[in-house]
Amino acid sequence: MLSTEQIAFYHEHGYLHMPAVFTVDETAQLQEDLDWMIKTWANVGVGWTGPWRKQIMDLETEAKSKLIAMHDLHFYAQSWMKGLTKASIAESMSQLLSSESEAANGGAPVEMHHSTMHVKPCQTGHPFPMHQDHAFYGHADNRFIDALVHLDDTEHANGEIRFIDGSHKLGYLEHITSFVNDAGEKEVCTPHLDQNVYRLEDTVAVPAKAGDLVIFNINTIHGSYTNTTENMRRLVRAGYRHPDNTQTFGQSCGRPSLMLKGRRARAEDQLLFGIEGPTNAAGNSAHDAFGVKM
Numbered sequence: 439m440l441s442t443e444q445i446a447f448y449h450e451h452g453y454l455h456m457p458a459v460f461t462v463d464e465t466a467q468l469q470e471d472l473d474w475m476i477k478t479w480a481n482v483g484v485g486w487t488g489p490w491r492k493q494i495m496d497l498e499t500e501a502k503s504k505l506i507a508m509h510d511l512h513f514y515a516q517s518w519m520k521g522l523t524k525a526s527i528a529e530s531m532s533q534l535l536s537s538e539s540e541a542a543n544g545g546a547p548v549e550m551h552h553s554t555m556h557v558k559p560c561q562t563g564h565p566f567p568m569h570q571d572h573a574f575y576g577h578a579d580n581r582f583i584d585a586l587v588h589l590d591d592t593e594h595a596n597g598e599i600r601f602i603d604g605s606h607k608l609g610y611l612e613h614i615t616s617f618v619n620d621a622g623e624k625e626v627c628t629p630h631l632d633q634n635v636y637r638l639e640d641t642v643a644v645p646a647k648a649g650d651l652v653i654f655n656i657n658t659i660h661g662s663y664t665n666t667t668e669n670m671r672r673l674v675r676a677g678y679r680h681p682d683n684t685q686t687f688g689q690s691c692g693r694p695s696l697m698l699k700g701r702r703a704r705a706e707d708q709l710l711f712g713i714e715g716p717t718n719a720a721g722n723s724a725h726d727a728f729g730v731k732m
Contacts, residue, residue, distance in 0.1 A: 440533050448534055452606035452658035455644055456530065456651040460587070464521060465649040469589050471515040472555070472672055480508040480555060488627035489617045490567035494638060499664060505564035506557035509689070511674060512550075522553055522676045527585070527651070528698035531678040534653075535581050547700025551575070551582070551677035552690045558597050563665025565597060568636040570605075571677075572656045573613040573629035575688035580606065581680035582656035588646045589672035596671040597662040599652055600641035606655035631659065638663065 440448075440456075448454040460468065485505030492500060512519040532545035540546040552575070558564055571584050592598035613629035638661050646652050654660060665671045681702045685691050694702075694711045 440530050445533055448653070448655075451601075451603050453601045453644065453652065453654035453660075455646055456653060457647065458649055459524075459527065459651045460521060460649040462649065464517075465589065467517040468521055468587070468674075469648075469672070471517045472511070472557075472589060472674065475508065475511060475514055475555070476506055476557060479514060480506050480557070482506050482559075485564040486566065486628035486630070487625075488567065488614065488630055490630050490633050493633045494565055494567065495664065499562050502562040503564050503664070504559050504562065506555065506559060506670075508555045509552060511553045511555060518553065518674075521587070522550060523696060523698055525698075527678075531583055531585075532699050534583055535678075535680045545699065546581075547681050547702065548698045549679055549681040549694075549702070550696045550698055551679050551685075552695070553674055553676045554689075556586075556673045556675055558665035558671040560668050560670055561666060563597060563671055565664040566661045567630040567633055568602070568638065568641075568659055568661040569613060569630045570611060570657050570659055572610045573688075575656075575677070575690060576610070576686040577656060577679065578684045578686060580609075580655055580657050581683040583653050583678045584656060585651050585653045585676045585678060586646075587674040587676065588648055588650045588652065589674070590669070591645070591647050592671060592673075593645050594643065594663065596665045596667045596669070598643055598645045599654075599660060599662055599673075600638060600643050601654060602636060602640060602659040603642050605636075605659040606657040608657065608659075610657055611659075 444454055482504055485503065495503060512522050528548050529545070531548045533541070535548060536546040586599060590596070611631060613631055614627070615629050616624055616626050619625045636659050641661065644652050681697065
């Protein structure tokens, strides 16, 4: 359970470092299975695109920069299913997602939304420009918490997570999603904020140890530097939300996930979750943001 001070820190600053959430043995199993997924399932590519790359990387690093990634690790290894659904994590998320009335009645319900691998390879591991995660999986409100499972100790040299303190209070900001390339053509790119306005230099670094969680609000602005070390920097992001917080677009939109605490309330005219999407009693399907009849 989080302390009153920890809860207050999260709501004031938009992030929180939670040490030793996983035991040494749990962390070792997560590491082993992550390494197996990297070899067996994960994608290796150039990562995020956009003009920001040349703003925060020199030309040589930019040309070599790679990212190892995949979604929903809990569908591939038991250790990750058990780890991301730990009762202690669910209780902590419930505390942070609760309204006053919910806190007085056992805490908010909690749904796990997704998990995503973010591994920076050695030496030129992909940096991340300043952004909010809302740009990738938009929701109606900010009752959504991202949690970074650390499988390696992080520091400046390997690109620890960095936040603009209190930036979640700004709400969602419009992101850059296209730019004019050197050929004068419009090119679509990965959502990011203006790096001259929201700068990595102005962020608070939050280094952590293997087995720790670093959590943050869906609207907290964050980014990270390049991994310049000889070893991978292995992180996994898991998303936890209040099930009443309707998703509006992006990753995993319209897909129900695991209830970790409490019950999923039913909205007016909300359909059952069927095999191929939400269905009504007659077996007719509808596909909107979260199963509400269109």
